[in-house]
Each structure stands twice: as C-alpha cells, then as structure tokens.
Amino acid sequence: MSAIIDVRHVNKAFGGLHVINDCSIQVEEGSVTGLIGPNGAGKSTLFNIIAGALPLDSGQILLDGEDITNRPANELFHKGLLRTFQIAHEFSQLTALENLMMVPPDQPGESLAKAWFAPKAVRAQEAEVKRRAQEVIEFIGLNHVRNELAGNLSGGQKKLLELGRTMMTDARVVLLDEIAAGVNRTLLGDLIGNIERMNREFGYTFLVIEHDMDMIARLCDPVIVLAQGSVMVEGSIEEIQNNPEVIEAYFGAGAA
Template sequence: MNGQEQVILSVQDVHKHFGGLKAVNGVSFQVQRGKITGLIGPNGAGKTTTFNIISGFYRPDAGQVLFNGARIDGLPPHRVFHHGLCRTFQISRELKLMTVMENLLLVPAGQKGENLFASWFLPGQVRAQERTLRAKALEILEFVGLAHLQNEYAAGLSGGQKRLLELARTMMADPQMVLLDEPGAGVNPTLMRRIAGYIRSLATDRGITVLLIEHDMDLVMNVCDWIVVMSSGQKLAEGTPDQVRQNPAVLEAYLGGQNR
C-alpha cells in the first residue's frame, strides 16, 4: 500500500466564513487509515467548524474534502454517514425515551423490519436479522461497559455513560472512520482512562480510523498517533505528539489566551 492509499481523509484548502469571521481559512491536512489523529487548538481555533464541514453539516465556501478518494464536501450528513464516516457531538444526542439497547438497534440502515412487504411475508427473515442485530448491539455494549444498563432509559444515564453510548452508537454503524467531538468532556479521570482505552481499541483492534477534537491534552498525547494544531482558523502545525509538545508556535498559541 503506497502513501496515497493510506490516506482515508484529505482536507484540501478549506475555507468557511460567517460574515466577516474567517472561521476556517485555508486549512489542509490528511488522516492516515487506521490511525488516531487529534485536531487541537485554543477556543475559537475553528476545530468544530472543520468537523462540521467534514461531516456535512456545513458546506465549505472553498476547498474540498475527500474520503476514500471521493469528494464528500457539500453532501448532506446522511450521505456522508452512508460513505462510512460517523461522528459524535460535544453534547450527547441520545434518544432519551428509549432504552440503551433501543438506541443501538435504531442505527443500522436497511433493516428488513422497516419494509412492510418483508414484515408481512418474510417474518422469519425479519426475526433472524433482529436477533443478529441484538447480538451485535450487546457485544458493543459489553465493549463499552454498558451491557448491564441495556434495558435502562438513556435519559437516566450519567454524563459519562452518555458519552459511552454515543461511542457505541457509532460502532453500531460499522464505520470506516469516526469523528469524536470532545469524547472526554465532563467525565471523571477514571472514566477518561476507560474512554482512552476504548479509542485505542477502535483503531488497533477494530481497524477504525479516528479523528478527534479534545481539550484534555493528556488524552490527546496518550492516544493520538498524529496531531493537527489549529489557531485562528488556520493550521498552525502538525506532527507526532512529541513534535507538537515541543513546538514553540503551539505553546505560544495556547499561552497567548485566544478566546472565542
């Protein structure tokens, strides 16, 4: 596999303005297949806007985004999802009035039970698929440590457990790549370590590529293979965790007190 084939996501000279605000101003970077890449920077650096462009929530004003060599910039989120690219959000978006298990079972597309003809005339196939999906969901819940809560309503989960449910829902979609938006936000140190372990396992054991935004530098430095640093809407630097940690421009950006 050559270097280009190892690139799963390519962000090329992307721009996004909101009035006079240049939220993303000519950003370019690549994400290697099967690796964990961090996207970091001070508040207001343009990280979340970049995520929103990649995942289809914003259309860029200029530039392009390639996923597996195909352009996805400008596609709506559901079409980006069907390409195999999933994301989580800073604020968990669980279905509060459904159980943890039901939150996962709703994710897979093209279920036979959604087809009236299959429900009436192929009930055996419908039940067989439901059993398969339930077994898969249970395996994922066991992976993230939520199996014992499978029948609890999602509204009753703690903040950290909702983070884990978000991760489980993305895994249920069998993505090639996940965008994790602050997976450690609002969780205690013990759960943070668990989440870090799950993120590593996504890449090393399941072959899922990860791009994450995170303000907790311990998490970023411990799990990421490569780090892209943004500041004031532009890419400031990129490199290994050690290279980024020692980069004077990165230190200046963080100590310079950027605000949203």
C-alpha cells in the same frame, strides 16, 4: 498509510468573519489523529464541514480519494464517515441496549411490506442486530446498565453509549468532538481504552477534537494544531508540546 480524509485548501467565512483559511489536513487511514487549538480556532467548523453539516466556500474534501465536498451527512454515513451520535432526546426513554439496536439503517422491520412478506427475514435480522448490540454493550463496559433508560445514565456512560452506537454501523472514520468533556477520570479511562481497541482491533480511523490534553497525549498521533483556521503545526504530541509557536498561541493562551 494513505490519507482516508484529505482536506484541501478549504475556506469558510461567516459573513465577514473568515473562520477557515486555506486549511489543508490529511488523516491517515488507521490513525487516531488529534485536532487541537485555542478557542475559536475553527475546529468545530472544520468538523462540521467534513461531516457534511456545513457547506464550505471553496476547497475540496476527499474520502478515500473520492470527492465528498458538500455531500450531505446521511450520504457520508453510508460511505462510512460519521460523527459520534448525540443521545437524541427521543431515545432517552429507551434502554441502553435499545439505543444500540436503533442505530442500523434500513432495518427490514421498519418496512411494513417486508415484515408482511418476509417475517422470517425480519426476525433473523432483528436477532442479529440484538446479538451485535449485546456484543457492543459488553465491549463498552455497560452490560450492567443495559436495561437502564439511556436518560438515566451518567454523562460519562452516555459518552460510552455514543461511542458504542458508532460500532453498530459500518463506520470506517469516526469524528469525535470533545467526547471527554464532563466525563470523570474512571470513565474517561474506559472511553480512551475503547477508542484504542476500536482503532487497533477493528481498524477504525478517528479524528478527535479535544481540549483534554491527557486524552490527546494518550490517544493521538499525529496531533494537528489549528490556529485562526489554518494548520499551525503537525507532529507527535512531544513535538507539539515543545514547539514555541504552539506554547505561545495555545498553551500560553491558557486554552487547554
């Protein structure tokens, strides 16, 4: 395997607060890599930097060997790197299925000129998007609520829909930020199962920030522990859980 995301010696401070300190991590292509650490360790900040939502002060980020340091999120999206979408407020009035259909960028239907001159092509692409959305909604187990407004879905169902939206794109690497938060155990099982299948059957690479240690244990290998903005240790979940430094800094602090 080779690193699809390569974070090299990244530093980031907010005013005088050094949040990310000479941080280097590699995410291997085809892996589900976990990123854990105590509150305030810098996990979300690092995600924001990788996803192009926050500029870094120094260091470098490579995507599949290409320098993507400080590239904007929309450019990274087109290169196949994205964070899970939040269900945006304006989409709460669309059905679950329509939310999936809204995702693909540059749909020809959005261009009036194209719709005028090439209506058949527009209809063909819309039909293709709808077919894909129907496949995805079945995959994520939300077919029974496909015509329900997204705003009426449960928190867990919204998370499943969020994951489904990534499947409507050509994503290769998906960053999941605490996707388990507030999800009940049954839906969490569905969520984990879907991530596993997206990884195994479709080759998505995941980088996962998570406080839910059951989810990390079931899904992630390797697991990277971040503390004070640097990598403390990296290894399998067993190695992490038995590491005295981690027990002290992370589990000892009761942060899980």
